Amino acid sequence: MSASIQIGSAAPFRYVLRLADTCLISAQRLSEWCGHAPILEEDIAMSNIALDLVGQARALLSHAAALDGRGHDEDQLAFLREERDYLNPVLVELPRGDFAFTQLRQAGLALWLLLFWEKLEASSDAELAAIAAKAVKEARYHFEHAGDWVVRLGDGSEESAERMKAALTTLWPYFNELFDADDIDSTQTLGPAWSALRDDWQQRFSRLLQDACLPVPAASKYQSRGRQGVHSEHMGPLLAQMQVLQRAYPGGKW
Amino acid sequence: MSTQQEWPLWEVFVRSKAGLDHKHCGSLHAADAKMAVQMARDVYTRRQEGVSIWVVPSSAITASDPSDKGAYFDPMEDKVYRHPTFYELPDSLNHM
Numbered sequence: 001m002s003a004s005i006q007i008g009s010a011a012p013f014r015y016v017l018r019l020a021d022t023c024l025i026s027a028q029r030l031s032e033w034c035g036h037a038p039i040l041e042e043d044i045a046m047s048n049i050a051l052d053l054v055g056q057a058r059a060l061l062s063h064a065a066a067l068d069g070r071g072h073d074e075d076q077l078a079f080l081r082e083e084r085d086y087l088n089p090v091l092v093e094l095p096r097g098d099f100a101f102t103q104l105r106q107a108g109l110a111l112w113l114l115l116f117w118e119k120l121e122a123s124s125d126a127e128l129a130a131i132a133a134k135a136v137k138e139a140r141y142h143f144e145h146a147g148d149w150v151v152r153l154g155d156g157s158e159e160s161a162e163r164m165k166a167a168l169t170t171l172w173p174y175f176n177e178l179f180d181a182d183d184i185d186s187t188q189t190l191g192p193a194w195s196a197l198r199d200d201w202q203q204r205f206s207r208l209l210q211d212a213c214l215p216v217p218a219a220s221k222y223q224s225r226g227r228q229g230v231h232s233e234h235m236g237p238l239l240a241q242m243q244v245l246q247r248a249y250p251g252g253k254w
Numbered sequence: 255m256s257t258q259q260e261w262p263l264w265e266v267f268v269r270s271k272a273g274l275d276h277k278h279c280g281s282l283h284a285a286d287a288k289m290a291v292q293m294a295r296d297v298y299t300r301r302q303e304g305v306s307i308w309v310v311p312s313s314a315i316t317a318s319d320p321s322d323k324g325a326y327f328d329p330m331e332d333k334v335y336r337h338p339t340f341y342e343l344p345d346s347l348n349h350m
Contacts, residue, residue: 039261041282041283041293041296041297042293044296044297044300045292045293045296045297048296048300141295144292148288148289148292152285
């Protein structure tokens with residue numbers, strides 16, 4: 001059994017790490033659809049998107065490890081941290097729910113990542129800029145793909161519209177965390193503060209909801225704090241499944 | 255799933271990076287043309303196979319009848335003179 005690793009608290013490191021964790025944990029949730037999507041073609045599409053997110057997470061984790069300077073590699077950062085040291089927003093750790101829930105979350109996240117990568121392309125950190133330049137193309141497609149599903153289902157049958165509305169009601173308060181401001185964002189100089197993405201995201205996501213005949217919900221005051229390591233009850237089981245192999249077979253490769 | 259059976263079938267044609275023409279590479283189910291292009295992208299170009307995709311409703315294709323195969327194609331078997339293999343080409347023509 002591998003022991004957990006300790007990580008640093010420097011703002012640049014944590015800034016990169018929580019972006020990496022956002023990609024990593026959403027990839028883990030999305031990959032749960034492998035073999036379970038409603039049709040074969042979508043099964044492959046979702047797996048492709050999950051793998052894109054894993055790729056983004058790997059590049060960011062490697063870079064974060066270098067910034068942290070403790071000699072960890074991407075695998076150790078991905079698999080050997082305690083729950084409180086994962087810094088993803090709670091949004092991405094929520095159980096995958098039904099197909100409507102997954103696609104709505106994916107659309108919101110993909111749009112957010114798209115806006116993030118567009119700004120990160122101008123980073124003073126050449127490696128982050130390069131990661132963003134590659135990822136921005138992937139995110140553009142992810143948003144198109146999930147966004148189309150949101151419109152199809154929201155403006156679809158009675159049942160699909162009901163499921164989209166239910167998903168929106170559940171997810172809406174959790175989107176807040178994507179735009180939360182804190183000391184890490186305000187002291188780092190590598191890329192955009194998360195709060196700087198709010199207006200663009202609101203505008204484009206509202207347009208998507210309108211296309212999908214879904215009412216734009218009123219602002220919620222709820223504030224989840226996954227970015228500070230305070231996770232929901234769903235995070236533990238997710239990590240157990242994600243970590244079990246690396247914990248049981250330290251350094252295992254396949 | 256019932257909706258899956260209702261979705262029409264599409265034929266997918268992909269042009270590779272070096273290729274000049276779109277080649278048929280398979281078929282898939284999708285609700286409409288836009289979804290078919292996306293699905294084709296995810297199913298048939300995930301290993302960098304292509305730079306352009308066409309999708310065509312399978313129902314739009316009129317095919318030759320397999321039972322006509324003998325009448326249609328066998329007569330060409332002994333028409334060797336239809337192949338332009340009796341010409342000598344100048345060396346400068348490499349790509350005929």
